[in-house]
Amino acid sequence: xxxxxxxxxxxxxxxxxxxxxxxxxxxxxxxxxxxxxxxxxxxxxxxxxxxxxxxxxxxxxxxxxxxxxxxxxxxxxxxxxxxxxxxxxxxxxxxxxxxxxxxxxxxxxxxxxxxxxxxxxxxxxxxxxxxxxxxxxxxxxxxxxxxxxxxxxxxxxxxxxxxxxxxxxxxxxxxxxxxxxxxxxxxxxxxxxxxxxxxxxxxxxxxxxxxxxxxxxxxxxxxxxxxxxxxxxxxxxxxxxxxxxxxxxxxxxxxxxxxxxxxxxxxxxxxxxxxxxxxxxxxxxxxxxxxxxxxxxxxxxxxxxxxxxxxxxxxxxxxxxxxxxxxxxxxxxxxxxxxxxxxxxxxxxxxxxxxxxxxxxxxxxxxxxxxxxxxxxxxxxxxxxxxxxxxxxxxxxxxxxxxxxxxxxxxxxxxxxxxxxxxxxxxxxxxxxxxxxxxxxxxx
Numbered sequence: 001x002x003x004x005x006x007x008x009x010x011x012x013x014x015x016x017x018x019x020x021x022x023x024x025x026x027x028x029x030x031x032x033x034x035x036x037x038x039x040x041x042x043x044x045x046x047x048x049x050x051x052x053x054x055x056x057x058x059x060x061x062x063x064x065x066x067x068x069x070x071x072x073x074x075x076x077x078x079x080x081x082x083x084x085x086x087x088x089x090x091x092x093x094x095x096x097x098x099x100x101x102x103x104x105x106x107x108x109x110x111x112x113x114x115x116x117x118x119x120x121x122x123x124x125x126x127x128x129x130x131x132x133x134x135x136x137x138x139x140x141x142x143x144x145x146x147x148x149x150x151x152x153x154x155x156x157x158x159x160x161x162x163x164x165x166x167x168x169x170x171x172x173x174x175x176x177x178x179x180x181x182x183x184x185x186x187x188x189x190x191x192x193x194x195x196x197x198x199x200x201x202x203x204x205x206x207x208x209x210x211x212x213x214x215x216x217x218x219x220x221x222x223x224x225x226x227x228x229x230x231x232x233x234x235x236x237x238x239x240x241x242x243x244x245x246x247x248x249x250x251x252x253x254x255x256x257x258x259x260x261x262x263x264x265x266x267x268x269x270x271x272x273x274x275x276x277x278x279x280x281x282x283x284x285x286x287x288x289x290x291x292x293x294x295x296x297x298x299x300x301x302x303x304x305x306x307x308x309x310x311x312x313x314x315x316x317x318x319x320x321x322x323x324x325x326x327x328x329x330x331x332x333x334x335x336x337x338x339x340x341x342x343x344x345x346x347x348x349x350x351x352x353x354x355x356x357x358x359x360x361x362x363x364x365x366x367x368x369x370x371x372x373x374x375x376x377x378x379x380x381x382x383x384x385x386x387x388x389x390x391x392x393x394x395x396x397x398x399x400x401x402x403x404x405x406x407x408x409x410x411x412x413x414x415x416x417x418x419x420x421x422x423x424x425x426x427x428x429x430x431x432x433x434x435x436x437x438x439x440x441x442x443x444x
Contacts, residue, residue: 006031008309009093009101011083012109013037014046015295016276018064019302020107020309025073027310033075034101036093040080041133042067047295049136054164062133083110086249088269105271105309108249108259109302112242112277112293117152119238121214127236130161139165142235146170150223150233152211154181156323158239159198163327165237166203173204173231175211175223184241185323185334189351190358190372194332197356201328244278244291256280258291263315265305273309275301282318284388285336285369292319320388324377330356333377335384336370337362345369350401359401366394379405386410 008024010017013035024033043064051057070077082096086108092100114129116122126146128139139161147170151162154176166172174181180191195205206225213224214236223231244258254260254268258280265273265281274280276298283290297319307314322335340347340362348361358374361383368387373380383400386393395413399406 006104007034007102008032008105008107008306009034009036009103010107010109011036011093012107012111012276012278013039013043013077013079014109014111014276015298016109016111016279016302016305017107018043019299020109020275020306021073021075023303023306024310027307027312029074033073034078034103035070035075036078036081036083036095036101038080038082039132039134042069044133046131049130049133050160050164053130053136053139053161054167056167083248086252086272088252088272091271103271105273107302107305107309108246108253108267108272108274108278109276109298109305110245110248110278112244114157114238114242115240117211117238117240119152119211119214121216121220122238124214124216124220124236125218126216126220126234127214127238129238130157131242139235139237143168143170146234148231148233149173149235149237150175150211150231151237151239152223153239153241154178154205154207155184155239155241156182156325157241158237159327160325161237161239162198162203165235166201170235172202173206173233175209175225175231176205176207177210179207181205181207182332185338186332186372187338187360189349190332190334190360190374193351193353193356193358193374194327194330197330198327242277242293244293246278256289260289261301261316264308264313265301265316266308273305275305281316284318284320286321290321292321294319294322322384330375331377332372332374333380334370334372335380336368336387338370338372348397348401350403357403361400363393363397363400366392366397368393368400376403379407382407382410 010020044062045064048062052062083093084096085094092102094100114131128135149165149170149172151158151174154174162172162174180188181195182191210226211223212226214220215222220236222233246255246259258278259267259274261274261279261281265275267274277293279301280289280291304314304316320336324333345362345364351358356375360372362370367390368383371383396409
C-alpha cells in the first residue's frame, strides 16, 4: 500500500521558509507543500533593500530565486494573504479572508515587522519604515519631492535608511532617544567613532531626543522634538527595530518575545515548528533563549525544522547575534556580547580614534563571549569561531586585540583542542558579511 503524501504548510516566504522548502523537496518529492506569504512578491533579500534604496544596485539584484521557483519545486504559493490564526487541535491555519487550510506539519517562519513609533501624526503621507520591498519603492517614488529627511531611531534599520538616503544626496538628520546609535550592536566608544565618521559624510545625529509630533496637513512637513525644536522635512523614516510576527499564533503556541522552539525547532504543540525571525532559540553566547534575527540562523533553522518535519531527527545547536555594516568605507562587525554583563566578564579593548580603529573582545573564564571590530575586521571570523567552540584562549589572550595579531599562534591552540572543532556550523549556508551581501539558497 502506497504511503499517504503529507501536507506541509509553511508560513513565510524568506530565508527560513525557502530553506525549509529546499530540504523538504530534497527528501520528499511527492508530498504537498503550501507556502503562505502576506507579501505578493517572489522571495527577495531584505539585506539588500538599503542598497536598492541608495541606488547602488538595480532591482533585479534583490531577487533570491527565479520566477518559476514554485512551479519547479512543486510548491503551491498563496501570496498577498495573512494568516489570522492557528488551530493546533484541528491542524488548520485560518487566512484573513476566512479560508482554512489543513496541515500534517506546520512551519511558522513568518519573519518580523518594523515597529512603529508612538508619535502623533505617524499616519501622514511621507512616513515610512524600511522593512519590505514595497516600503523601499514607496520611498523611492517620493524622492523627487524630498530635500530633507528625518530618521527616527538609531538602530540598524534606521541607520541603513539614513546611509541610503544620504547616498541619494538628501540632507539627513537622525534622532535617537538613547545615548548612542547602534545601541544593540556597539558600545558607546565604537558608536562615537561611527557617529563622527557619519557626521563627516553629512549625516547629522542627535542623541537623547525623541519626536513627539509629525506635523503637516496630509503630507509631512516637519517633526517636533521633545526639546521644543523642530526639523523641517518632507520624509520621515521610522527605524525603531522589529518585532516577530507571532500575533496570529501566540495564544495557541508557547511564546515569549518569539515562539519558543526546542533543539528540534519544535514548539509545544505537536506538528508545529518555528524558524527564522520568529523563533526563540538557545543563544550560544548569552547561554539562554533569545531571538537572533540574522540570515544564516534563519537558513539553518529552516533546514533543521524541515528535516524534523520529515521525521529525520536533527538537532539545532543554537544561534548567536551578529551584525555587519559598511557605511562610506568604514566596516563594522560585532558578535555575541558587546558589553560585559557583570564583573565576572573582562573587556579587552584597543582603540585608535585617529584612524577610526576599534577592537574589543569580551572574555570570561578564558572563553570568548563577543566582540566589536571597527575598521579592522579581518580577525573577527577566527575569534567568533573560537568563541562558538568555547575554546580556552588563555595562550593567546594577551594578543587578541593587538594590532599585529599573530595568526601563527592560533593554529597550535586549535590543534591542541581539536576535539572542540567537531561541528560544522552553518555548513549549508553561503552568506557574505560585506558591503553588498547576497545570500544564496541551494535548490534541490
